[in-house]
Amino acid sequence: MAATTRVTARALRVRRGNRHARVPAPRGRGRRSPLLTAVTALMLVYTLLPLAWLLINATKTQEGLLDSFGLWFAGDFALLDNLVTTFTYGGGVFTRWLLNTLLYVVAGAGGATLLATLGGYGLAHFDFPGKKAVFAIVIGAVAVPGTALAVPTFLMFSEMGLTDTPWAIIIPSLVSPFGLYLMWAFAADAVPREILESARMDGAREFQTFLGVALPLLAPGTVTVLLFNVVATWNNYFLPLIMLKDPDWYPLTLGLNAWNEQAGTAGGEAVFHLVITGSLVTVIPLIAAFLLLQRYWRSGLASGGVKQ
Amino acid sequence: MVTQGRSGAWNHRERPPRRRRSWAGWRFVGPFMAVFALVFLAPIAYSVYLSLFRTRLIGGTAFVGAENYVKALQDPRFWSAFGRVAAFLAVQVPIMLFLALLVALAIDSGRLYGSAFFRISVFLPYAVPAIVATLMWGFMYGTRFGLIGNLNETFGVTLPDPLSPELILASIGNIVTWEFVGYNMLIMYSALRVVNHSLYEAAEIDGAGQLRVIWSIKLPALRGTLVIATIFSIIGSFQLFNEPSILRTLAPNSVTTYFTPNLYAYSLSFSGQQFNYSATVAIVMGVITMVIAYVVQLRGIRKAS
DSSP: OOOOTTHHHHHHHHHHOOGGGOSOOOSSOSOOOHHHHHHHHHHHHHHHHHHHHHHHHTTSOHHHHHHSOTTSOOSSOOHHHHHHHHHHHHHHHHHHHHHHHHHHIIIIIHHHHHHHHHHHHHHHHOOOTTHHHHHHHHHHHHHSOGGGGHHHHHHHHHHTTOTTSTHHHHHHHTOOHHHHHHHHHHHHHHSOHHHHHHHHHTTOOHHHHIIIIIHHHHHHHHHHHHHHHHHHHHTOOHHHHHHOOOGGGOOHHHHHHHHHHHTTSTTOOOOHHHHHHHHHHHHHHHHHHHHHTHHHHHHHHHOSOTTO | OTTTTSOHHHHHHHSOOSSOOOGGGHHHHHHHHHHHIIIIIHHHHHHHHHHTEEEETTTEEEEOTTHHHHHHHTOHHHHHHHHHHHHHHHHHHHHHHHHHHHHHHHHHTTOSTTHHHHHHHHHGGGGSOHHHHHHHHHHHHOTTTSHHHHHHHHHTOOOOOTTSTTTHHHHHHHHHHHHHHHHHHHHHHHHHHTSOHHHHHHHHHTTOOHHHHIIIIIHHHHHHHHHHHHHHHHHHHHTOOHHHHHHHHHOTTTSOTTSSHHHHHHHHHHTTOOHHHHHHHHHHHHHHHHHHHHHHHHHHHHHHO
């Protein structure tokens, strides 16, 4: 077997297709099987049941939650009330958390995608001093447990006066070694060297070539990396847990946890119905993004057809 | 060409560059590396530095060499946490990857009704934040007003409490499986999609059945992806933090402050102010993770050759 020495790189590449695979595998070989469909549907029940539970229970009042069957609706349909209360409870703090999350996602995930796209393109199409070291360090970093960095990062940021500010969330979110790696692999395949050479021959400057020639070809990869960065930032819990004490800067994840813990504190009001409705509100944008952008991210992740 | 049959990017790295070496590439890679140095390299260096010192309220900071490491390696709490995630890894990861493989093969077989619906639905939990996944499952696990409570009431039985100390690890395993089975399914399915078309035709001519095709064509094609998925699952298991930390609210007696190595390092820092020792625990765990990930990768390579 060729190239056994770099299984990691190969496997990722295989995922995105190789030259033999331009023809899609035959679909629908053989007849469709009701039995196989039924067995696989068990998996569907497993993955969708909790989401159904969330949807159903977001329609219940705090009392209804306690005295009705979990997988069916309670007497009164309180979804709208719950939504209104979620956004207004505690002086509209949930709205603040939502806006914080959006800020972290736009600045953090957006910035991370920009840096990964630039860097991946640079690694794929330039030869520069220190390139091998960049590879080694970044590939190694993918294996470093991210949370192992948490304590020293917190202490560093604390000395720099960055904790309890949005910067403490945005700056670490800007780096996605995995995103860089995907973009590098993607850029090497999706941008033909010949096109770049001819652009250079025409006297285009490097950044012009990047913006005008490479960037459009990189779009499916960029959307994929963006989407996964958005998920990582939107869902981030550990980093804000360490960095933020002030609830005014909480993202949704920390806010929901605070509401959930509230019932256990002395004199705290139990607001599980708001925890559940808030969870639903937190989940919906990402699910919508994945559904709407399916075409892009699937071609970015699996593209055999990028060059067609 | 010698490298024929490999993919494009592969060729780029091995083909001698036509362009002159220049610093121009740094203009593209530089911004990433600058931030990378700030949030990856500096904390690693700082953490190694911290692990070599000890801070006391009285007496200040003193260089202690490897003392923290000796302490960590003899710390029963650390090993108890490590044993827990190792058990988790040994049971949860194979189950999750096996389920993901089954679904990927089923969807790829082209024999399902509505396979696009299957693909996206199984993947959806990946988009759900760990906090929401844990709260949902945590509420459903509840014996008081959760689904388990409902079942107990309806059938007049007493089901075992999923949040009890005996079952909590399995319950966490279920949450993690739910969160990541679809993601793993998707990368396996993507790898299956690019299997060389002509292999299937050849197999058909040879009269090979579906199972034979799976065993001889599809599984070998998935090897690299499985190695990657295993490595990421190992890293994920050893970093286990969010789920147990959030479940602590619902089941304070079942989740200790040293339930996982990460939770232990976190508690040491943020409840105990033992930053030096906490950094040491994190480094030891990071090194163990990397060694195991590396061994898995080597084994994956050896089997391939």
